[in-house]
Amino acid sequence: MTMHVDQVDVTTEIVESLVREQFPRWRGETIRRVASTGTVNAIFRIGDSLSARLPLRPTDPAEALAVLEREARASAELARVSRFPVPEPVALGEPGAGYPMPWSVQTWLPGTVASEADPSGSDAFAEDLAAFIAALRAAGTGGRVFSGDNRGGVLTDHDAWMERCFAESEGLLDVPRLRRLWSRLRELPRTGADVMSHGDLIPGNVLVAGGRLSGVLDTGGFGPADPALDLVGAWHLLRTGPREVLRRALACDDLEWERGKAWAFEQAMGLVWYYVESNPAMSVLGRRTLDRIQGSSDRTKRQNG
Template identity: 35%
Template sequence: MSLRADQATIDIRLVRELVDSQFPQWAGLPLEPVGSGGMCNAIYRLGSDLSVRLSLWSPGVDVVRREQAKLSSLAPFLPVAIPSVEAIGSPTDAFPGEWSVHRWLTGTHPTPGALVDPHGLAIDLAAFVGAFRRIDLPDRPPAYQGERRTRAPMDSMDSSTREAIGQLDGLIDTRAALASWEESLAAPYDGCEVWVHSDLMPSNLLVSTEGRLTAVLDFETSGRGDPACDLFPAWYLLPANVRGGFRAALDVDHATWLRGRGRVLSQALIVLRHFKDTNPAYANNARHAIGQVLAASRCRL
């Protein structure tokens, strides 16, 4: 599995070799790839109760161990299940980074436009984000550690966002996208930081057959940051008629809502630019989010 030239090539033979050689107690368990829809990790199901997670990029030193410590600290404060790391694998010549074995979490990824209980899911997502914001732990790593820490953190996204808009001329309404982005960019930010997941994409959410939130995945970029970082579901997932309920449940002010909308637009524009010719699934998700943001911008939502 590899989506871009600079990503690691991971296949079932490699994962089987890693598991069998380092964790012989699980060598006899069946192994199969999982279509997670994520861009950062390859996921394989191991037996009925476990999963194997390997980074598609070159992980930094102790990334997996830091995430393990973070997950164990956060879990008691959150209203739904989150991953738990059962074991950490060592680097090899074939895979030069640490990797992890997680407890399997039940549920399916929600699909925009096909939600069983959108109102209930909006309530669940707001409860999760609200609980996350109330966490007060002494270890306060920054979310998106590569993002410049300023009083106006979205400034660091401006150049790449404008570049993406320019390169998508003919595919999207670039004039509307630029106007929406500039409105979000101008939204004030008081510098207040809370705990945020920072990547609440549909591929990082699991729902039950009844459509309610059962688990949240991938906490690699979670930490302290702008509350706007956790408004992604409003445009990536939720239909417009329940978006206001999600906002009201979180008591989101106008400026934070605009910043959240801008973060979604920036991310979706960059994803569409990168994957429009190579990955239809990613491109379609990005188009959906862009369409929702631009429609909301016209309605001033």
């Protein structure tokens, strides 16, 4: 079953043809698909050192190229400030061989994604993740501000999406309880100026080795956003103890911490229903994150009550 109703079929044969026709210097490299829970791109290895990323959903080729060029610039910028390995852009491909859109080539990072090598109980991993986030925050926005329509701007801008998520989640989740939680989280005021953020610190985008952070993937969204945005990683990736380690390392006050919880909540609500059949691992991630958020909120209520 495909993840999206309009999903493009990308096969190993198509990628072999694209590489052979457009990048003959890699013609002798073995092409193999990478099993992934990712929802945006099909990923293929090109030999041992490169990977091809092909968007799964059709869009205007010119618009898709502009997005890939922007992502390449963002990935290169993040690579300059990260103390942990990240993929670096190598080339952009064109439509061809039956594939209708441009595509990208990056360096390949070895390692195991956090969805397979669960680091949620590791204080050392939490410290590494905090160090990664701190380095991005310290990079400076160069006067840029958040300008997208995804997570990272104004919480209440997502009310319509959340309403759809609540409607689609009837029968899957305790929607009345989740509505009450969102009604509180959405009103949390914004105080800090934008900082540079990864934007999508979920388990599938984080590499782990020996219980430590060994690399970060999907860096094309690097840009200015709410300082709380990268705190989604605290809820997607960590249990209670390590989560507090990360919070202390980043010196998060109560408001910033709760806003991070709000962004994680917004993301998790969409994962559960949208991928319940097409990508069960992503749906399970959403449920687990919501459970962590609700558990934390319940503990806060008990402490304040």
